Amino acid sequence: MTVRFFHTSDWHLGQFFYNHSRHYEHKQFLGWLLQQIKLKQPHALLIAGDIFDVINPASAAQKQLYQFLADAHDLAPHMQTLMIAGNHDSGYRIEQVEPLLEKYNAKTIGVIHKNAEGQLDLDRLMLPIYDENKNIVAWCLALPFLRPAEITGINEQTTNSQTAIAYLHQQLIAEAKKRKKPEQALILMSHAHMQGGETSDSERPIIIGNEEALSTALFDDAIDYVALGHLHKPQKVGQEHIRYSGSPIPLSFSEINYKHQVVDVTLNPNQSDTSRYQFEAIGIPRSIHLHKIKGELNDVFTQLKALPHGEISNIDHREYIDIEYHTLTPPQPNLRQQLEDALPKNRYRLVRISRQYLATEQQGEAHAQTSLEPPTPEKLFQQIWDKNGYSTDDAVLKDFLSLIQDAEKSLEDEQHN
Known part of the structure; x- marks a missing residue:
């Protein structure tokens, strides 16, 4: 039997980009995705975590998701939407609306649960995917972002997060192999940082020094596709x-050149190893462009004036500008206004200006950069650590990030209770 599904992730609904809402960009993406669903009628849509940008998403962001699910169900009533929580999501929050999701043929796995015996509840993590005739054509093993508090200490094989993650994968895949029939595909959906993965500067760190990046050795050869x-x-x-x-849209200026896409996957387990899967990357149109301008000030002004003209009346639809200028001297007090005036009128939003002091060749000093971007908790901690003269210590930074995760988990638990 053949199963066809779309793989997408990291929507980050509700994100604010330097205090500018991405609502319009997400609206354009979701409208485009609905067109693809209507055209190709997949059996399932897999959303591999970070559905929202924060654990307490605004009502407008939640409305975007649920309106999309309703519209998708109207266009493809047989299609199942399977979602997992990412590290930006509240697993409890997205599980609380299960009765609503059922109306739209959708299912979400937010957290790892234990059964009455205190063991991992594996049944909840194995989601059947049906064809138009209600035949099971695949099983989706759904693993949300794995927080240590949820998976450690269950038995002697889960003493720390690494052993617990390995144990969970082994148990879940073994159970799925017992359950599946030869003609059914096995899909594993996970929100995790894998060894060898290329990062941008917009992902919240969930590992330190790559020591906790997961190995693809966790995935048994029986798995036909891993949706990350x-x-x-x-x-x-x-x-x-x-x-x-x-992600469907660039979430930072470091992602300007990413070819954002949804992966259209077709699996046929009955075929040979070389032809049992087919992939098509469906490119996502970019609704708002990002521009990064770099160079000495004179060059920056030249680049700004050369940008495309033509007014965009709605400010929420205007393109984003990031300027990094190089200088040997402190900036003039009215520099921002000068930069704004150099831009073609009513087309752009200047969201970030950073300066890089260029040392002379004779001094041989390193470049120093000052950014106006608000610091993340990790960057702020690192700045304070450096300011006090301490050397870089991955173990300390790992502990700090663990505290942040514990604080987020405590907040989720309070909301859940």
Whole structure:
């Protein structure tokens, strides 16, 4: 039997980009995705985590998701939408609306649960995918972002997060292999950082020094496709069938050149190893362009004036500008206004200006950069750490990030209770 599905992830609904809402960009993406669903009628849509940008998404972001699910169900009533929570999501929150999701043939796995015996509840993580005739054509093993508190300490094989993650994969895949029939495909959907994955500067760190990046050795050869979320660049990891779909829109200026896409996957387990899967990367149109302008000030002004003209009346639809200028001297007080005036009128939003002091060749000093971008908790911690003269310590930074995750988990638990 053949199963066809779309793989997407990292929507980050509700994101604000330097205090500018991405609502319009997400609306354009979701409208485009609905057209693809109507045209190709897949059996399933897999959303591999980071559905929302924050654990407490605004009502407008939640409305976007649920309106999309309703519209998708109208266009493809047989299609199932399967979602997992990412590290930006509240697993409890997205599970609380299960009765609503059922109306739209959707299912979400937000957290790892334990059964009455205190063991991992594997049944909840194995989601059947049906064809138009209600035959099971595949099983999706759905693994949300794995927080240590949810999976450690269950038995002697789960003493720390690494052993717990390995144990969970082994148990889940073994159970799925017992359950599946030869003609059914096995799909594993996970929100994780895999070894060898290429990152951007917009992903929230969930590992330190790559020591906790997961190995693709976790995936048994019986798995026909691994649908990954977390990294924003579309990419394969080691093998053709282990993939990050990437984010649908650029979430930072470092992602300007990413070819954002949804992966259209067709699996036929009855075929030989070389032809049992087919992939098509469906390119996502970019509704708002990002521009990064770099160079000495005179060159920056020249580049700004050379940008395309033509007014865009709605400010929420205007293109984004990031300027990094190089200088030997402190900036003039009215520099921002000068830069704004150099831009073609009513087409762009200047969202970031950073300066890089160029040392003279004789001094041989390193470049120093000052950015106006608000610091993340990790960057702020690193700045304070450096300011106090301490050397870089991955173990300390790992502990700090663990505290952030614990604080987020505590907040989720309070909301859940």
